[in-house]
Amino acid sequence: MLSTSLMSLSLVAAAAAGPDADADANSPLPPPRPTALVQVWGTVYDMDEQPQADPASYGDPEDDTGVKIRRARIGLEGDGDTVRYVVTVGASPAYDALSEDDTDIQLVDAALGFSPGHRLWIDAGVIKPPVGREALMSSSQLALAERAVLSEWLVPGREAGVSVDWSTTGAARFRLRGGAYNGNGGIFGDDNTGELLAARAEVAVGPARTYRTWGPNKGFTIGVGVDGYYDADISTTTASAGGDVMLRVAGLSILAEGRFARLQPVHTDVDVPGVFATTDRWGALGQVSYGLGPVEPAVRVSIFDDDTDSDDAGDVAAIDLGVTGHLLDDHARVGAGYVMRIERGGSRYSNDTIRLWSSLRY
Numbered sequence: 433m434l435s436t437s438l439m440s441l442s443l444v445a446a447a448a449a450g451p452d453a454d455a456d457a458n459s460p461l462p463p464p465r466p467t468a469l470v471q472v473w474g475t476v477y478d479m480d481e482q483p484q485a486d487p488a489s490y491g492d493p494e495d496d497t498g499v500k501i502r503r504a505r506i507g508l509e510g511d512g513d514t515v516r517y518v519v520t521v522g523a524s525p526a527y528d529a530l531s532e533d534d535t536d537i538q539l540v541d542a543a544l545g546f547s548p549g550h551r552l553w554i555d556a557g558v559i560k561p562p563v564g565r566e567a568l569m570s571s572s573q574l575a576l577a578e579r580a581v582l583s584e585w586l587v588p589g590r591e592a593g594v595s596v597d598w599s600t601t602g603a604a605r606f607r608l609r610g611g612a613y614n615g616n617g618g619i620f621g622d623d624n625t626g627e628l629l630a631a632r633a634e635v636a637v638g639p640a641r642t643y644r645t646w647g648p649n650k651g652f653t654i655g656v657g658v659d660g661y662y663d664a665d666i667s668t669t670t671a672s673a674g675g676d677v678m679l680r681v682a683g684l685s686i687l688a689e690g691r692f693a694r695l696q697p698v699h700t701d702v703d704v705p706g707v708f709a710t711t712d713r714w715g716a717l718g719q720v721s722y723g724l725g726p727v728e729p730a731v732r733v734s735i736f737d738d739d740t741d742s743d744d745a746g747d748v749a750a751i752d753l754g755v756t757g758h759l760l761d762d763h764a765r766v767g768a769g770y771v772m773r774i775e776r777g778g779s780r781y782s783n784d785t786i787r788l789w790s791s792l793r794y
Contacts, residue, residue: 462512467520467794469572471502474788488529490736490748491581492773492783500525502578502789503571505540516545516553527584539619540590553597558619562595562609562632563587563659565643565676565689566717573644575685575721576752576769577789580734582715586672586691588661591628592619605636615663624666624702632659642678645685645721646728646758653680667703669696683723690716712740729755735776747777754787765791 475495480486486494505522520541526533543557560568564587566579593613600606608631614621615628636642638653660673674691693713697705714737721730731753738746754769771785 460512461515462510462517464508464510467505467507467509469503469505469522469791469793471504471571471577471789471791472499473502473577474499475785476788477786479782479784486529486783487745487779487781489745489773489775489783490530490585490738491528491734491750492785493526494529495785495787507541514547514549516547516555518543527579528581531584542619551599551601554594555597556594558590558592559595559611560590561588561593561611561613561628561630561661562597563630563661563672564674564691565655565657565678566687569643572765572791572793573646575645575719575728575730575756576732576754577756577767577787577791578752580715580717580719580732580752581736581748581750582689582691582717582734585736585738586674586693586713586715588613588615588628588630588663589617590619591615591617592621593628603637607634607636608632615665626663626665628661628663630659630661632657634658638680640680642680645680645687645719645730646723646756647762649680649682649723651681654678665698665706667698667700668706669698670694685719685721685723687719688717690714711738713738714740723758726758727755728758737776743777745775745778747775749774749776756789763793765789 475497478496503522503524505520507518507520509518510516518541521537522540523535523537525535539558541558543555543559545553545555547553562568564583567583567587591613593611595609595611597609610631613628615626616623634655634657636653636655639651640649640653641647642653642655655678658675663670670693672691672693674689676689679686691714695707695711695713697707697709715735717732717734719730719732721728733751735749751772752769754767756765756767758765767789769787771787773783775781
């Protein structure tokens, strides 16, 4: 299946490039640019409570000592003045032991965008809904190689739908994004009457990028965003809101984010609700990193509560400590870190991890 996907991407690239360079120069389509990402994790130590039946918890993939592919992706993308597109295929294991595990090779991104002008873009396909700064950051730009629990459990994953993206230039750069999506995770059509609506507003002041923590920074930069979404699934509705801020100055990067969600069951005999009573969830994270040349030490504290009315195993926290080395103009990364997991309610058990990671992107 992987070879078929690679062959399909090669045919797309060949068709887009074409045999005639002059004709290609006059084409309204931007030329395709190949992309690739491989991330490898090595678990040096895993503090299991029970080696063969460790209790499952949010944020813990239950990796035993060994090596695994965290992400493997390959694709094509093109960026023009009026047209842009991306097609990416790949595979990755589940985020944690409570997530649905699907390691098949499948579409990751597949979208086509058109700009009518005035810095306005309309994109359709399989894309990320505009929710959560850390969730919207590329996985290749994460300071600690993985996202916090709230970015997985309080933010929708990639969905098929349509997004509108408008931005400005100037000293203060404003950006508004919104969209409508299937809301069921299906990429080849909607199988029910539910839908997901999402919107995000943000402003950035300063010269640095606000969706990465490392890189050239010539002055103080701050980015602030607020967003929300409503997912009217066939058996459960979810209403969520959140806010985040990214601050960068010299080598210092600070990221803070908080989110809240309310889940409500829908009376139906078609599907089982995700919750059986109104359930409130919340999460927060704070991360600090500092670039010392090619080296970036970082620390992140994150909290997640899957039901505010209960003190149980769904109340978790994590402290991630790590350092990443940026090589080959940041196309390659190597790092090591310690993940301290804390059960804030219910039984406490040992499940910390010492991890190595490497990443190569093109």
